[in-house]
Amino acid sequence: MYDNREQIRFIDLFCGIGGFRIAFEESCQEVNIKAECVFSSDIDKFAQDSYEANFGERPYGDITQIDEKDIPDHDILFAGFPCQPFSIIGQMKGLNDTRGTLFFDIARIIKEKKPKAFVLENVKQLVGHDQGNTLKVIMKSLKELGYHVQYSVLNALDYGLPQKRERIVIVGHKEPIMFTFPEPIRPYKPLTEILEQSVDEKHYASEYIRSKREGSHKSSFYPSIWHENKSGNICSYPFSCALRAGASYNYLLVNGERRLTPREMFRLQGFPDSYKIVVSDGQAKKQAGNAVPVNMIKAVVQKLLPYVANSLDQATVLREYDLKYNPS
Numbered sequence: 327m328y329d330n331r332e333q334i335r336f337i338d339l340f341c342g343i344g345g346f347r348i349a350f351e352e353s354c355q356e357v358n359i360k361a362e363c364v365f366s367s368d369i370d371k372f373a374q375d376s377y378e379a380n381f382g383e384r385p386y387g388d389i390t391q392i393d394e395k396d397i398p399d400h401d402i403l404f405a406g407f408p409c410q411p412f413s414i415i416g417q418m419k420g421l422n423d424t425r426g427t428l429f430f431d432i433a434r435i436i437k438e439k440k441p442k443a444f445v446l447e448n449v450k451q452l453v454g455h456d457q458g459n460t461l462k463v464i465m466k467s468l469k470e471l472g473y474h475v476q477y478s479v480l481n482a483l484d485y486g487l488p489q490k491r492e493r494i495v496i497v498g499h500k501e502p503i504m505f506t507f508p509e510p511i512r513p514y515k516p517l518t519e520i521l522e523q524s525v526d527e528k529h530y531a532s533e534y535i536r537s538k539r540e541g542s543h544k545s546s547f548y549p550s551i552w553h554e555n556k557s558g559n560i561c562s563y564p565f566s567c568a569l570r571a572g573a574s575y576n577y578l579l580v581n582g583e584r585r586l587t588p589r590e591m592f593r594l595q596g597f598p599d600s601y602k603i604v605v606s607d608g609q610a611k612k613q614a615g616n617a618v619p620v621n622m623i624k625a626v627v628q629k630l631l632p633y634v635a636n637s638l639d640q641a642t643v644l645r646e647y648d649l650k651y652n653p654s
């Protein structure tokens with residue numbers, strides 16, 4: 327096992343409430359490596375409040391206003407960048423052409439700081455956006471910076487969380503290492519470990535909504551989370567559909583009768599119960615809906631760690647990882 331002398335420095339861009347940070351710090355802790363966050367940034371005041379309450383530092387604001395030269399050196403860069411700006415990237419030809427998008431801000435930091443590796447995350451729709459052109463430009467731009475880059479669409483459900491949440495994860499590394507994305511880990515946590523026992527009345531849907539749900543759907547599972555799709559159809563599963571920052575009020579209902587509590591939403595994203603929720607219920611829903619699933623990123627990061635931490639051999643990490651997640 328590693329002896330705590332090595333320290334890995336990382337930066338947390340578009341940090342939100344720190345999903346990447348928890349994943350990385352926990353992964354490092356499990357193999358006795360020190361992880362030091364040397365820079366974080368998020369433009370949203372409430373996300374900054376949550377981050378500060380939990381990590382003791384207030385993230386810097388708008389990344390477009392930060393000179394890459396002012397960012398401290400680091401070994402690994404994390405960024406779950408917002409999905410809205412990629413709508414225009416597909417028409418662009420390469421890195422320099424992506425100026426004005428938030429992806430460009432990630433790229434200019436990578437270009438200046440040359441971390442050993444990076445992990446980027448975005449919605450699955452990035453893969454097919456503009457017939458694949460958007461992702462092509464992103465991958466090409468990252469390769470132009472001298473990185474080996476690969477991507478995969480991962481589902482939080484495959485990494486121990488009862489939430490169907492598919493996300494593209496892009497991993498880049500400077501050296502030609504044998505990185506592969508993690509295999510799925512089943513089974514996922516049962517909902518009984520997510521749901522709270524005693525829930526405030528305010529989370530219950532109106533009598534009208536509840537009887538409407540009851541009349542239109544019978545679930546085969548208990549407990550279950552009922553999901554209303556865009557056309558108003560209801561289905562239910564022993565897991566949650568993807569949490570969404572801007573979802574309508576009754577988009578997900580536990581047993582067809584109540585909304586998820588903030589703590590339950592944070593649990594569905596793999597945040598530990600020690601995570602302090604310091605914002606309103608509305609902000610908590612937005613923050614959970616925007617966050618990256620901690621367990622999914624942990625699985626990725628654990629495969630990258632041996633490379634980022636010089637003195638850690640891959641076999642050790644993978645053995646630790648298997649013992650914990652795939653005990654036979």
Ligand SMILES: C[S@@+](CC[C@H](N)C(=O)[O-])C[C@H]1O[C@@H](n2cnc3c(N)ncnc32)[C@H](O)[C@@H]1O
Pocket residue numbers: 340341342343344345346367368369370373387388389390405406407408409428613616617618
């Ligand atoms: C998809 S969320 C990332 C959430 C994060 N991975 C987590 O686990 O909480 C994208 C974040 O980018 C932030 N953001 C958007 N524009 C930004 C900008 N110009 N500078 C810094 N952060 C920005 C948003 O406030 C939001 O929190």
